Amino acid sequence: xxxxxxxxxxxxxxxxxxxxxxxxxxxxxxxxxxxxxxxxxxxxxxxxxxxxxxxxxxxxxxxxxxxxxxxxxxxxxxxxxxxxxxxxxxxxxxxxxxxxxxxxxxxxxxxxxx
Amino acid sequence: xxxxxxxxxxxxxxxxxxxxxxxxxxxxxxxxxxxxxxxxxxxxxxxxxxxxxxxxxxxxxxxxxxxxxxxxxxxxxxxxxxxxxxxxxxxxxxxxxxxxxxxxxxxxxxxxxx
Numbered sequence: 001x002x003x004x005x006x007x008x009x010x011x012x013x014x015x016x017x018x019x020x021x022x023x024x025x026x027x028x029x030x031x032x033x034x035x036x037x038x039x040x041x042x043x044x045x046x047x048x049x050x051x052x053x054x055x056x057x058x059x060x061x062x063x064x065x066x067x068x069x070x071x072x073x074x075x076x077x078x079x080x081x082x083x084x085x086x087x088x089x090x091x092x093x094x095x096x097x098x099x100x101x102x103x104x105x106x107x108x109x110x111x112x113x114x
Numbered sequence: 115x116x117x118x119x120x121x122x123x124x125x126x127x128x129x130x131x132x133x134x135x136x137x138x139x140x141x142x143x144x145x146x147x148x149x150x151x152x153x154x155x156x157x158x159x160x161x162x163x164x165x166x167x168x169x170x171x172x173x174x175x176x177x178x179x180x181x182x183x184x185x186x187x188x189x190x191x192x193x194x195x196x197x198x199x200x201x202x203x204x205x206x207x208x209x210x211x212x213x214x215x216x217x218x219x220x221x222x223x224x225x226x227x228x
Contacts, residue, residue: 032214043118043205043219044157051214090156100145100209101170102217104156 002027002095004074006105013081014113021076021108023091032094033074034102035065037087044090050074061085081112116140120206120220127227132194135223139188139208147217148181148191149205157205163189164211196227 004025013019025031032051036044048059055067065076076089091105119138127133139146144165149157160179162170166186174181178197183189193200203224207217 034216036219041203041222041224043120043221044207046216046218049214049216094214098170100211101159101162102147102207104158106156107154 004105034092118220130195137206143208147207151203
C-alpha cells in the first residue's frame with residue numbers, strides 16, 4: 001500500500017535557525033511527493049512537489065525539500081525559520097496507479113519561537 | 115488566482131439531523147476529492163470523482179454519507195443522520211487528471227455535531 005510517514009508530531013525551532021520536517025514514503029512505483037502547509041481553520045496550501053529530476057526542489061515561502069531514493073525520504077527544509085512559519089505541515093504521495101489518489105501523513109506541528 | 119470554493123465555512127448541527135456541504139472546484143479540474151480531517155490528524159479520503167463518476171468511495175460510510183457531482187463540475191457531500199463522531203473539518207480539493215499535478219484545497223467546512 002502507498003503511504004507516507006511523518007515521525008515527529010511536533011518540531012520546535014528558534015527563529016533564524018534552520019528547520020527540517022521529516023517525511024518517509026512507501027510506494028510501489030515512481031513517487032510523486034508533495035508538501036502542504038495548513039494554518040488554523042484553513043485548508044491545505046501547496047508548498048512544493050517532487051516529480052523527477054533534481055533531488056532538491058524549491059517551493060513557496062523559501063521552503064525546499066530533498067528527495068532521497070535510497071532512504072525513501074522527502075524532508076522539508078528551510079535555511080532560516082520565521083515565526084510566521086509556525087503551522088501544521090503535511091507530506092503527501094500521489095498514487096498514479098490507483099486513480100491518482102493522494103495519501104497524507106499525520107502532520108507535523110512546527111513551532112518557531114522568537 | 116483560481117480557488118476551490120466551499121460553503122458553508124462553519125456548520126453546527128444536532129445529531130440525527132441532515133447536513134450538506136458544497137464545493138466548486140477550480141475550472142477545468144476533472145478530479146474532485148472530499149476529505150475528512152479530524153483535529154490533529156491528516157486528511158482522509160472519503161470520495162474521489164473523475165468528472166461526474168465516482169472512482170473511489172471505499173472509505174465513505176455509505177449508510178449515512180452520500181456524494182454527487184451530477185454535471186462533473188460542483189459537488190455536494192451529505193450526511194444523514196449526523197452523529198457526534200462526524201465532527202471534523204471537511205475538505206474539498208481538485209486537480210487536473212495528470213498524475214504529477216498537485217491538488218488544490220478549499221478552506222474547508224468545520225462541522226460540529228451537538
